[in-house]
Each structure stands twice: as C-alpha cells, then as structure tokens.
Amino acid sequence: MLDASYRDAILPAMRIAYLECTRCVEHIPADRPQNVCPKDGGVLYVRYDVAGLRGKLRREGLASRVAIMWRYAEVLPDAKPVTLGEGFTPMIPSREYPGVYIKDEGLNPTGSFKARGMSAAVTIARHYGLKKLAAPSAGNAGGALAAYAAAAGIEAHIFMPKDVPIANRVETDYYGAHLTLVDGLISDCARIVAERKDKEGWFDVSTLKEPFRVEGKKTMGYEVAEQLQWKLPQGIIYPTGGGVGMIGMWKAFDEMEQLGWIGAERPKMVTVQAAGCAPIVKAWEEGKSISEMWTGAETFAAGLRVPKAYGDYLILDIIKQSKGTAVSATDDEILDAVRHWASIEGVFAAPEGAASLVAYQKLRASGFFRKEDVVVLFNTGTAYKYLDMMEAKKRTTRPEPPTSRNIGGIIGPY
Ligand SMILES: Cc1ncc(COP(=O)(O)O)c(C=O)c1O
Numbered sequence: 001m002l003d004a005s006y007r008d009a010i011l012p013a014m015r016i017a018y019l020e021c022t023r024c025v026e027h028i029p030a031d032r033p034q035n036v037c038p039k040d041g042g043v044l045y046v047r048y049d050v051a052g053l054r055g056k057l058r059r060e061g062l063a064s065r066v067a068i069m070w071r072y073a074e075v076l077p078d079a080k081p082v083t084l085g086e087g088f089t090p091m092i093p094s095r096e097y098p099g100v101y102i103k104d105e106g107l108n109p110t111g112s113f114k115a116r117g118m119s120a121a122v123t124i125a126r127h128y129g130l131k132k133l134a135a136p137s138a139g140n141a142g143g144a145l146a147a148y149a150a151a152a153g154i155e156a157h158i159f160m161p162k163d164v165p166i167a168n169r170v171e172t173d174y175y176g177a178h179l180t181l182v183d184g185l186i187s188d189c190a191r192i193v194a195e196r197k198d199k200e201g202w203f204d205v206s207t208l209k210e211p212f213r214v215e216g217k218k219t220m221g222y223e224v225a226e227q228l229q230w231k232l233p234q235g236i237i238y239p240t241g242g243g244v245g246m247i248g249m250w251k252a253f254d255e256m257e258q259l260g261w262i263g264a265e266r267p268k269m270v271t272v273q274a275a276g277c278a279p280i281v282k283a284w285e286e287g288k289s290i291s292e293m294w295t296g297a298e299t300f301a302a303g304l305r306v307p308k309a310y311g312d313y314l315i316l317d318i319i320k321q322s323k324g325t326a327v328s329a330t331d332d333e334i335l336d337a338v339r340h341w342a343s344i345e346g347v348f349a350a351p352e353g354a355a356s357l358v359a360y361q362k363l364r365a366s367g368f369f370r371k372e373d374v375v376v377l378f379n380t381g382t383a384y385k386y387l388d389m390m391e392a393k394k395r396t397t398r399p400e401p402p403t404s405r406n407i408g409g410i411i412g413p414y
C-alpha cells in the first residue's frame with residue numbers, strides 16, 4: 001500500500017537508472033514499487049549507471065568504510081538504509097582443505113544471509129512509503145523480514161510451512177510480524193500471498209518477485225572479491241533454494257567488471273540442493289533451461305525445500321555460463337557434514353550451508369575441483385536456528401560411533 005506522499009519522497013538524485021526485465025530486456029521505471037515484468041513475468045534487475053562510476057569509485061577507497069554490506073552504497077539504492085549490521089561476514093580459511101574458504105553467513109542478524117536481501121528490500125519499501133509487506137518463506141526469510149520490518153516500523157505478513165524450525169516461528173512472532181503457518185510447502189504459501197495481496201494492500205516481497213532482495217544478496221559477490229584481494233576464486237558453492245544469492249553474485253561480478261575492479265574471469269558457480277528436493281540438479285542433468293515442479297519435496301534443510309524456483313532460468317543459465325555444475329546431498333550426508341564442520345572447523349552450520357561441504361567433497365572426488373583450486377563454500381546460516389530439526393533427525397539416522405570426544409558417549413571397549 002502506498003503512502004499518498006510517496007511520490008514526493010523519491011530522491012531526484014536516485015542512482016537507479018531503471019529496472020530491466022531479464023526476459024524481454026524492457027526498461028521499467030524505478031520511481032515506484034515494482035514486482036515483475038508486466039509483459040512476461042520476468043525477474044527485474046536494478047540497473048545503475050555503473051559505467052559512469054568507473055574511475056570515480058575506486059576499490060582502494062573501500063577499506064576505510066563501515067564493515068557492513070552498505071559499504072557498497074554506490075551500487076545499492078540511495079535511500080536511508082534500514083540496517084541491523086548485516087554483511088561483511090568472515091571468510092574463514094578451511095583448516096581441512098587449504099585454498100577453501102567458508103563464507104560464514106550465519107553471523108548475520110537473524111542468523112542467515114536472508115538479512116542482506118531484506119535489509120535492501122525493506123530500505124526501498126520504506127523509501128517508497130509502503131506500509132504493509134508480505135512474503136512466503138521457508139523460514140529464515142520470514143525471520144529476516146520480520147526483523148527489518150520491525151526496525152522500519154512497517155507491517156509484515158509472513159506465510160511459512162507449519163513444520164519450519166521453531167526458531168523461525170518464535171523470532172517472527174517476537175519481531176511483531178503477522179505469521180500464518182500453512183499446511184503445505186513454500187509454493188503453497190506463495191499462492192496465498194498472491195491471492196490475498198491486492199485485497200489486503202500488501203506489497204509482495206517474495207523471492208525474485210521484488211527486485212531489491214537480489215541487490216542485498218549481491219553484496220556477497222562484492223565481499224568475496226574484496227576479501228580475496230580482488231582475485232575471484234575458481235569456484236563458489238551455493239546452497240540453492242530460490243537462487244537469489246547465486247543470481248545476485250553473478251550480477252555483482254558484471255558490475256565489478258564494469259567498475260574496473262575485476263577482469264572477465266568468473267568462478268565456476270555450483271548449485272547444491274537436497275536430494276529430497278533437487279529440481280535445479282535434475283534440470284541441469286537433463287540439459288534443460290528451466291526446471292519442473294518437484295513433487296514430494298522433503299528435507300530437513302528447510303531453505304532448500306523449494307520445489308520450483310521462480311528464477312530457475314537465471315540459475316541454470318549462470319551454471320552454464322560459468323561452466324559450473326549442480327549436485328545434490330542427502331539429509332544423512334548433510335547431517336554428517338554439519339557435525340564434521342563443527343568438529344573440524346569450529347563452524348556450526350545450518351544444514352543448507354553444510355550441504356556445500358558435501359558438494360565440495362563430491363566435486364573433489366570427481367576431479368571437477370582440483371586440490372589447488374580456490375573454492376568458496378557458502379554457509380548460509382547458523383545451526384542454532386535448527387536445533388529442533390537436528391535433534392529430530394538424529395533419531396532417524398545412524399548414530400555416530402561413540403568416541404572419547406563425544407560428551408556423554410560411552411568410553412572404552414563395548
Ligand atoms: C539457510 C538457508 N540457506 C539457503 C537458502 C536458499 O536460499 P536462496 O533462496 O537464495 O537460494 C535458504 C532459504 O530459505 C536458507 O534459509
């Protein structure tokens with residue numbers, strides 16, 4: 001819903017040149033809230049006069065800036081940020097695999113990388129004068145939207161599957177959002193938002209149906225480059241649900257090239273999905289450019305339970321252009337990887353994030369990545385938000401062999 005004064009609020013010096021459809025390349029004005037391309041439903045990208053910044057915005061100038069994602073202000077909307085300190089997360093060198101880095105997004109406000117997208121989306125929403133936002137969520141996006149909406153004084157209406165981790169339900173409630181639990185998947189939640197939004201006066205900030213969440217997530221690409229001293233890695237492994245991070249990082253690389261900050265090199269972009277919901281992996285293996293709706297989606301990595309990504313055509317194109325690949329990980333493999341990372345690296349990763357380790361191990365074994373390749377594994381969230389799921393999962397998977405390191409385990413011969 002628009003505030004009557006929103007038009008006056010638009011900054012005349014708006015850095016955004018226009019929004020561009022990723023299907024028909026049509027330009028759409030950014031002086032009012034937009035969702036998708038009105039012609040063909042294509043995802044809209046925010047375009048700036050990046051080439052005009054070349055030579056003026058220098059990467060050396062970043063060092064003295066505040067260590068949050070808004071340090072890249074010139075390539076983000078020029079509205080007053082709604083910030084909780086998101087971004088500029090650590091890039092932890094792996095103790096186990098030299099040359100591998102864990103980008104630890106679990107340290108963001110609300111414990112996941114969703115904070116970045118929601119910081120940008122709520123910032124522009126407030127700038128436009130929007131009063132009510134709505135989104136379907138696999139869990140973490142809902143928590144992040146609730147937090148940023150609270151900070152901005154905006155209403156949030158969130159729809160989540162009823163079996164999301166408890167943390168997502170509790171945080172959303174405490175942040176004061178309107179939460180509806182749905183007996184279904186995120187695709188069912190999305191349908192409810194679409195059906196009710198006009199009548200209720202909600203602005204839909206669903207994944208990729210709102211252009212600014214990509215802007216927030218793209219800062220991960222800027223950070224990877226900056227934290228690796230402007231040498232992009234050979235590979236990036238990204239746990240893919242809706243794919244916003246992968247899409248955002250790819251956009252960031254193009255912008256950085258236009259800025260003269262990097263060259264034409266690109267990392268191999270790797271999607272990892274849960275074996276119980278792997279529509280992108282299936283489409284990739286079948287050589288398709290769009291995915292099919294996955295039936296019977298099931299995994300405890302809640303953020304990967306996305307049966308059909310709205311931007312599937314973009315994800316598959318990025319994998320192809322970058323000479324990347326797509327792999328899946330079973331829940332048992334993921335759970336083992338959570339424990340492995342925790343015990344070897346000291347990183348307690350969300351299941352979605354730990355799936356990156358499974359993918360890396362598979363791709364090293366297959367020779368896709370070599371020992372000398374620099375590879376960034378995205379841990380997209382913290383395990384602290386999944387304790388209930390992990391406890392429940394433990395009962396259905398094989399127990400860890402007890403060792404003297406297991407607190408409470410049986411020590412000695414048995
Ligand atoms: C921890 C975590 N990792 C990964 C994802 C997938 O993110 P994306 O939709 O950007 O692919 C989600 C989405 O909910 C998530 O919560």
Ligand SMILES: [Zn+2]
Pocket residue numbers: 021022023024025026037038039040041042
């Ligand atoms: Zn279009």
